[in-house]
Amino acid sequence: MSFLHYVIILPFIFVLLVPFLYKYFNKIHTGWFILTLPIGLFSLLMSYLPTISDGQIIKHDIGWIPSLDIHFSVYLDGLGLLFSLLITGIGSLVVLYSVYYLSKESEKLNTFYTYLLLFMGAMLGVVLSDNIIVLYLFWELTSISSFLLIAYWYKREKSRYGAQKSMLITVFGGLAMLAGFILMYIMSDTFSIREMISQIDTMSTQSLFVPAMLLILLGAFTKSAQFPFHIWLPDAMEAPTPVSAYLHSATMVKAGLYLVARFSPIFAGQGEWFWLVTGFGIVTLFWGSFNAVRQTDLKSILAFSTVSQLGMIMSLLGIGSLSVLANPTENAYFYAVATTAAIFHLINHATFKGALFMMVGIVDHETGTRDIRKLGGLMSLMPITFTIALIGTFSMAGLPPFNGFLSKEMFFTGVKNVTQAEFFNLQTWGILIPVLAWIASIFTFVYSMMIVFKTFTGKHQPEKLQKKAHEAPFGMLIPPIILVSLVIVFGIFPNILTETILLPTVTSILPSVLDGYGVVSEISHWHGWNLELFMTIGVIAIGTLLYLTMKKWKSIYKLFPDRFSFNRFYDRTLVRMEKNSNWIMRKHMTGYTRDYLVYIFSFIIMVLGYVLIKYTTFIWPAEQFLAPIQTYEWILAISTVLAAAAILKASSRLTAIILIGVVGYMVSLFFVIFRAPDLALTQLVVETISVALFLLCFYHLPELRREMRNIRFRITNLLISIGVGVIITFIALSVQGVNGLESISRYFVENSYKKAGGDNIVNVILVDFRGFDTMLEIIVLGIASLGVYSLIKLRLEGRDSIHENK
Structure with missing residues (x-):
């Protein structure tokens, strides 16, 4: 890593130090510690003034995402040096000025200097970057940090x-x-x-x-x-x-x-x-x-x-x-x-x-x-x-x-x-x-x-x-x-x-x-x-x-009244956009899960149906791609359909929960028949946990009530259900009817043990070949869990405060 990279990175490193300086050296104004950074960077950049004055150019490159041609490339010429000197030189004087302007007793100095250093690092990144994508990242960081400072x-x-x-x-x-x-x-x-x-x-x-x-x-x-x-x-x-x-x-x-x-x-x-x-x-x-x-x-x-x-x-x-x-x-x-x-x-x-x-x-x-x-x-x-x-x-x-x-x-x-x-x-x-x-x-x-x-x-x-x-x-x-x-x-x-x-x-x-x-x-x-x-x-x-x-x-x-100013135009535009967005939100964010599913499934039917019809992508699979359907498979399929249909007529919530479990277990049996024991085991575990959770929450669930809806409500549900089923079926058949590319499964079969050291192909795919997907899914679940925990905790604390007030 070159000195130019350090010039950009050092302000961000100091950002991490600011909270500790503010907490453990609270008797000294934090600005005195921060002041050493811009002065040091300014002195370092000044030392390269003769080099740049002689017409030389300094550039260094660190690979970041080579496959996308994105590199952390830095470039110092006359223009970059001038702006870097302004950023660090004026920055030094501003930090010194803020030491006397902002009181350490009444101001949150750790917040101020954190934002200021973020901005300084972002500006240095803008003027020293040769890669336009990296330049853009720093560019937007200047907007964010300036927002925080303002x-x-x-x-x-x-x-x-x-x-x-x-x-x-x-x-x-x-x-x-x-x-x-x-x-x-x-x-x-x-x-x-x-x-x-x-x-x-x-x-x-x-x-x-x-x-x-x-x-x-x-x-x-x-x-x-x-x-x-x-x-x-x-x-x-x-x-x-x-x-x-x-x-x-x-x-x-x-x-x-x-x-x-x-x-x-x-x-x-x-x-x-x-x-x-x-x-x-x-x-x-x-x-x-x-x-x-x-x-x-x-x-x-x-x-x-x-x-x-x-x-x-x-x-x-x-x-x-x-x-x-x-x-x-x-x-x-x-x-x-x-x-x-x-x-x-x-x-x-x-x-x-x-x-x-x-x-x-x-x-x-x-x-x-x-x-x-x-x-x-x-x-x-x-x-x-x-x-x-x-x-x-x-x-x-x-x-x-x-x-x-x-x-x-x-x-x-x-x-x-x-x-x-x-x-x-x-x-x-x-x-x-x-x-x-x-x-x-x-x-x-x-x-x-x-x-x-x-x-x-x-x-x-x-x-x-x-x-x-x-x-x-x-x-x-x-x-x-x-x-x-x-x-x-x-x-x-x-x-x-x-x-x-x-x-x-x-x-x-x-x-x-x-x-x-x-x-x-x-x-x-x-x-x-x-x-x-x-x-x-x-x-x-x-x-x-x-x-x-x-x-x-x-x-x-x-002659230039405020009501015709650009500021007034901006304010009115913002107000109008807010009103329009609220109107749109009220129209589609009804609070009913059924409405949201209608939007989602209607979009799926329209888009995928249009593609199938417009581009005639539906292809009935050839005979060699179809396996014969055995009698026990017919029995399982009919049982699954009947269990799913029975959920709609269940008179109690307990019956509905049991029928949902039946559907899940039937699907796991299909996985067993199709020689996918890992999927079958996963499905059994998921269904067991789901049913168990439903039963644990059964006491707290509201009483099941059947609301009578009009004929339009029922026909909409029927059409969307049939439409989704038909579209997904056609897509599945079309996929079976196309064999233009070699199956990727052979690659995983040949390389799972060789490259990842695992015999279980599904586990290797999840953990190694698609490890980032799995990690991000875990992060999303973790965030959701923290959110649920926080909401429950806030609700409980609110109840406690109400009881105390009483």
């Missing part, structure tokens, strides 16, 4: 609602993505992403190529909260702030971006890919920033801000795909700069947005509210927190000298270049992309100013706060201070990322474009008086004006 404060209705919404939307997208993966396998005959990339020429011409692309993008869009699937992200803000800082700024929501980037070598250059990725990204960018301004909760502002920034990165990945069409000309770099901007802004966003989420958590922790209408004047009371907010928001707004300014300028360059593209009629319609990007940037500037100035400047309102405002403990300030320090460092010295991170990552996304042309150049603050600079000046000027005059124009949001 619902951590499960007693709050909003937490449960947000967790359910995120789960439903992301799992829906995940299932669509799985269908896309299956189509990819059908086209390429492999589950390996690397091998798929090598088959681009043959795959792109197949009819399943575009459907697979659409399904995979659906999974990416739902996970990365792209319009209109963005509605789950704001409601997920009910999670604790460390969760928001980790999942919703640096890791989970960027899983969709990772998926688009990882599959870009396969789909980039397709018109559908460009329009969908770019189009949904630009719309999400605008819609997220536009709605962020109308929010009054700091976390909600950051939530819609995250939606907007994710749309920005998504659109850049789409624009960068044009470089594949321009390749191998020098124009390839012209469009690939968008991909460089996407990766650079992905890093920048993780730094300033993580710091801002932690800042909001500090404000909430120390004042008791996140409502900007109640906040204000905190600059003098919380100066360090104010500094963190100032740097983070200015970077998010795209102001120099911070890193956000650099990636925003590159973003403007990317969207500007679209208008000059000679593909997909972009010279006509491409102007919409930079226009929407520029308008969205104005709203980004407005909500950035709202966060910092409405919270920390203005009049202090202590009477509206639940706590007396004061600066947070220094330990809680360390993680956001580290992040804003990176904002400054990456802003002043951006080229420390050029060769180490940006170039290897862009190489992973656009491998063909790099043949002869470099797509990552030196990043600097000054490029002269170009269009991008004037766009930035316009953003600052108009954004400042809009911020200062918000009261005069904010009424435009009334």
